[in-house]
Structure formats: C-alpha cells, structure tokens
Amino acid sequence: MPSMDESWQMRNGMEIPNRSVLAAMTNKQSHGDGRLSDDEIGFLLRRAKGGFGIITTAASHVQKSGQGWEGEFGVWSDHHLPGLTDLAMNLKKYDSRSFVQIFHGGMRAPSSLTGQQPCSASENFISENEGHSRALTIEEVEETIRDFIDAAKRCESAGFDGVELHGAHGYLIAQFLGTNTNRRIDRFGGTVEERCEFLLTIIRGIRAVVRPDFAIMVRLSPVSNEIGITLEETKQVIALLIEEDIDAVHISCWDVFDVQDNGKTVTHEICSTFSDSIPIVSTGSVWTADDAQFVLDEGAQAVGVARVALPHPDWPSLVANGNSLSRPPFSPEELLQADLSPVFVDYMRRWKGFVTDGR
Numbered sequence: 564m565p566s567m568d569e570s571w572q573m574r575n576g577m578e579i580p581n582r583s584v585l586a587a588m589t590n591k592q593s594h595g596d597g598r599l600s601d602d603e604i605g606f607l608l609r610r611a612k613g614g615f616g617i618i619t620t621a622a623s624h625v626q627k628s629g630q631g632w633e634g635e636f637g638v639w640s641d642h643h644l645p646g647l648t649d650l651a652m653n654l655k656k657y658d659s660r661s662f663v664q665i666f667h668g669g670m671r672a673p674s675s676l677t678g679q680q681p682c683s684a685s686e687n688f689i690s691e692n693e694g695h696s697r698a699l700t701i702e703e704v705e706e707t708i709r710d711f712i713d714a715a716k717r718c719e720s721a722g723f724d725g726v727e728l729h730g731a732h733g734y735l736i737a738q739f740l741g742t743n744t745n746r747r748i749d750r751f752g753g754t755v756e757e758r759c760e761f762l763l764t765i766i767r768g769i770r771a772v773v774r775p776d777f778a779i780m781v782r783l784s785p786v787s788n789e790i791g792i793t794l795e796e797t798k799q800v801i802a803l804l805i806e807e808d809i810d811a812v813h814i815s816c817w818d819v820f821d822v823q824d825n826g827k828t829v830t831h832e833i834c835s836t837f838s839d840s841i842p843i844v845s846t847g848s849v850w851t852a853d854d855a856q857f858v859l860d861e862g863a864q865a866v867g868v869a870r871v872a873l874p875h876p877d878w879p880s881l882v883a884n885g886n887s888l889s890r891p892p893f894s895p896e897e898l899l900q901a902d903l904s905p906v907f908v909d910y911m912r913r914w915k916g917f918v919t920d921g922r
C-alpha cells in the first residue's frame with residue numbers, strides 16, 4: 564500500500580508530489596463582487612507552503628446567480644482574472660498542484676444573495692422562507708453549461724493546473740444527478756445516464772477548450788437521501804465518468820470510517836471497483852496519520868482533509884513525521900495564527916465544537 568509521502572499521477576500523467584489533498588473549504592473571506600481577497604489567497608498559500616500535494620480552492624460560482632455564500636469568490640467574469648492569476652502564480656512557488664472548485668448553488672443559491680428565485684433541475688421545495696426553486700428552461704441549462712466551460716477556461720488562463728467540478732453536497736450538479744431533485748422529462752432527466760447528461764456535457768465542453776494536460780476532477784457525494792442518490796447509482800455515474808476524459812474522482816464521505824450494511828466503507832466499495840481505472844481521492848473525518856493511512860489502505864490514491872488543515876496548515880509534514888495533532892476546540896488566537904482571518908474564524912464558530920467560543 565502507498566504511504567502519504569509517495570507521489571502519484573492523475574490519469575493525464577500529472578505528477579502529484581504526495582497523497583495530501585486540501586479539500587475545498589468555503590471561507591467567506593472574499594469580496595462582494597466575487598474578486599478574491601488577500602485573506603483568501605493568504606489562507607491557501609499557507610497550506611501550499613505546508614506541503615499539500617493538491618490545493619483545492621473553496622467552491623466558486625460560475626454564474627452570478629449561482630452564489631451560495633456571502634464572501635464567496637467568483638469565476639463568472641473576466642474581472643475575476645487578476646485575483647485568480649495572482650493566486651495561481653503564487654501557488655506555483657510551491658510544489659502543490661492547484662485546483663479551483665467550480666460550482667453553481669442551484670436551489671441552494673439564496674435569493675437574499677442573488678436577488679433571484681433559486682433555480683434547479685426541477686421545481687423543488689427549499690424552505691418556508693425561500694419557497695420553491697424554479698426549473699431551468701432548456702436554454703438556461705445550456706447557458707449554465709457554457710458558463711461552467713467559460714469558468715474552467717478562465718481558470719486555465721489564470722494558470723491553475725485544473726478544476727474540480729463540484730457535483731457533491733446537493734448543489735446544482737448534484738441536483739441534476741438526484742432522483743428527488745431532478746424530475747425532468749427532457750434529455751437532462753430520467754435514467755442515471757440522462758441525469759448525468761448535465762455533468763457529462765460540461766466535461767466534454769471543458770475538454771474541448773482547455774489544453775490536454777489541464778486536469779478535470781469531479782467531486783461526488785456517494786450517498787444522499789436528500790437529493791436522492793444511492794451508492795449503486797454513484798457507481799453507475801463513476802462508470803460513465805470513466806468513459807470521459809477526466810483525471811480523478813473525489814468522493815466526499817464526511818466520515819470515511821462509516822460502514823455500509825455489508826460492513827464495508829464507501830471508500831472500499833468505490834475503490835475496489837474503480838481504483839484501477841481512475842485515481843480516487845476520499846475525504847471525511849481524517850485527523851491523524853493512522854486515519855490517513857486507513858483511507859489509502861481502503862484503496863484511495865489520495866486523502867482529502869478540510870478541518871484539520873485549519874489549525875494545522877503543515878498537516879502533510881506533521882503526518883509524515885508522526886507528530887501528534889491537537890484536536891478541537893481551538894481558540895480564535897490559534898486559528899488567527901494559522902492565517903484564518905477574523906471573518907473565517909467567525910464562520911468556524913458555526914461548526915459545532917470547533918472554536919472555543921463558538922457553538
């Protein structure tokens with residue numbers, strides 16, 4: 564079995580120096596018009612300096628109306644290019660490969676932020692306050708696909724190594740994949756293949772406009788009762804993705820130690836079928852070196868982490884050296900010292916038990 568400090572390759576041959584992946588983390592630190600802030604750039608550079616093999620940015624919206632969170636940076640316009648270029652060029656000073664996570668919030672893009680009724684694959688109930696989403700017309704679906712493609716091209720022009728298409732956590736791509744949220748009767752709804760059409764058309768469109776060594780990774784939630792996705796369907800989705808020119812799949816497990824009814828983890832289930840065909844990154848509740856090795860032993864090529872990288876920006880080397888790692892809660896001062904801005908620290912107060920004076 565590989566160890567965390569071994570290099571590996573994406574399907575396109577891109578060399579990744581080790582098995583540590585900084586998973587996407589929304590951090591609310593950027594500007595109202597979607598331009599990246601120095602705080603968000605500084606936060607990511609600190610983790611690149613800390614030795615992560617891959618740095619993934621926070622989710623970034625491809626359309627103004629797809630914004631999910633206040634302070635989220637955007638990739639929907641050329642006015643974002645200077646900030647994106649600044650980040651990409653500075654990341655090149657380190658050994659990390661750089662990925663922008665691109666997404667559209669769909670029914671999870673609040674009207675309070677976008678000024679528009681949220682849209683989705685179908686008309687879906689959101690909440691008492693927000694009401695229902697509107698189903699995108701076919702022209703709007705095609706326009707959204709074009710915006711994903713333009714956003715990926717923008718990331719390539721800025722100098723990033725790739726994009727991660729955010730098909731996890733119930734946002735627009737997942738809303739197309741799920742049976743609960745996609746009841747369309749056109750070519751974008753129906754069977755698993757048809758519900759995948761939105762994602763597959765985005766991938767083909769990106770591939771047609773970027774250079775061959777620009778990597779495309781796809782992030783999925785393997786199981787979601789809310790959206791309506793089973794593990795079996797996710798396997799069918801991955802089988803379809805493997806037919807496309809993509810370079811890795813990233814599964815978001817939230818807890819990699821959870822087991823299915825058959826006693827196997829989701830990582831094992833997916834990697835035992837697909838690891839030979841495509842690299843799999845798996846993420847969720849990894850803290851220590853042993854946790855990370857468990858994920859590799861389950862068959863993943865690389866291990867994603869989010870929360871542990873907040874107090875421990877040097878996580879890859881700490882893990883490689885077998886250092887013990889302090890656990891939550893962390894004081895605001897500890898997090899500020901690890902290059903989180905006061906805005907990000909405040910956001911982390913919402914994550915139960917993470918900040919000493921938070922929830």
Ligand SMILES: Cc1cc2nc3c(=O)[nH]c(=O)nc-3n(C[C@H](O)[C@H](O)[C@H](O)COP(=O)(O)O)c2cc1C
Nearest residue numbers: 586587588589621622817846847848849868869870
């Ligand atoms: C503050 C915070 C923001 C997050 N934002 C994103 C995001 O923008 N995109 C995404 O795919 N996942 C996001 N996640 C989920 C993480 O990428 C990761 O899958 C999850 O936190 C589980 O990993 P962990 O146990 O190592 O934290 C976020 C998690 C946290 C803690």
